[in-house]
Amino acid sequence: MTPLPSLAQAAPAPSSEAELDALLSRPGFGVGGALDALGGDLLLLGAGGKIGPTMARMARAALDAEGSSAEVIAVSRWSDPETRRLLEADGIRTVSADLADPSVYATLPDAAGLYYLAAMKFGTVGAEHRTWWSNAAIPALVADRYRGVPSMVYSTGNVYGLRPLAAGGSNETDETSPVGEYAQSCLGRERLFGYAAAEWGTPTTIFRLNYACELRYGVIADIAATIAAGDPVDVTMPAVNVAWQGDISSWALRSIELGSSPARILNATGPETVPVRTIATLLAERMGREVVFSGEEAADALLSDASECFELYGYPTVSLRTLIGWVAEWVGSGHRQLGKATKFQQRAGAY
Structure with missing residues (x-):
């Protein structure tokens, strides 16, 4: 198979949410083969x-x-019924379940591959009990229910803690040093x-993300x-990966094809360690706006080294400057935002 062309070369900036979702849903090279190899239905929790x-x-x-008839099953509480309706219209089977309730697990469908996306980040301060139940108790329930099923588990680069800028990003073999209860x-x-x-032989990949960006959400959209809004951009967190x-x-x-016992860890982010000040300056130029900064750059930041991921799967198909340009056009045109700030500026781990 020939690798797909860069999205930056293949498509202009999306001008509607339908176009944006279509671009975000476009499979990259090798995705179909990896999923088809599982030999059955996929479950996204x-x-x-x-x-x-x-x-x-x-x-x-x-x-x-790939010509596969395997089902894609999406499980959520579905607080937004429209999202559920649209997924079903696209051929995805949806299941309504509150994963915080231990009684639901006996009713969840079997699968050949499990993708675990559930997490609680925002609003954790003051709700630490819910944070731990969501981020630690629910995984125990899921892991028990799907013993032996190949699993991809979303995690976060936050588990590494802050790194000196001169040292570069954390890699998969670095010790963890999480800051804050999240x-x-x-x-x-x-x-x-x-x-x-380790104990049940479940082939597992831990996917440490830091940060994913689209036009309605993410660090670049936040900035x-x-x-x-005419507000100052905080540069206390001096740099990011996106x-x-x-x-x-x-x-x-x-x-999921990397899943092993013991679990395989894989960092996922962009290749650049990019200053927040640079992102803001480029955005302001393309938006035709002035930018004002606040704070003073620290000597460390939350950074990850995803070179192992690039060796396996190639570099991003959308370059950093293309993504910045797309976000500038989207936000500058007044298109909808998801209203969920990343709080990337947070250095004490309080979300």
Whole structure:
């Protein structure tokens, strides 16, 4: 098979949410083969969030291209009924379930491959008990229900902690050092799925993400919205790694093929360590706006090294500057935002 061309070369900036979702759902090279090799239905738990819907569509499109009749099953509480309706219209089977309720697990469908997307990040301060139940107790319930089923588990680069800028990003062999209860609970999630891998032989991939960006959500959209509002951009967190969400979803779907016992860890992000000040300056230029900065750059940041991912799956199909340009056009035109700030500026781990 010939690798797909870069999206930056293949498509202009999306001008509507339908176009945006279509781009985000476009399968990357090798996705269909990895999914078809599982030999059965795919189950996405926590599929109603920011990444789940387009990831489910991508899986469906990739399987269709392989001629596979395997189902893609998306499980969520579905607080947004329209999202559920649209997924079903695209051939995805949806199941309504509250994963926090232990009684639901006996009713969940079997699958040949499991993608675990459920998590709690925002609103964790003051709700630490719910944070730990969501990020550590639910994984134990899931891991027990799906013993032996190849599993891809979303995690976060927050488990590494802050790194000196001069040292570069954390790689998969670095020690974890989570700051705050959100990151600590995420490490708990990893440890519980890691137990299933080691003790029950469940082939598992831990997918540490940091950060996925699209035009309605993400670090770049956060900064663009700040500029559009005329507010100062905080540069206390001096630099970030970012990548197009479509690439992140392609890598995540493919990474189930890496599942092993003990669990395999894979970092996922963009290749650049890009200063927040640079992102803001480029956005402001393209939006025709002034930008004002606040704070003083620290000497460390939350950074990840995803070179292993690039060696396996190639570099992002959307370049950093293309993504910045798309976001500038989207936000500058007043298109809808999801209203879920990443809080990437947070250095104390309180979300």
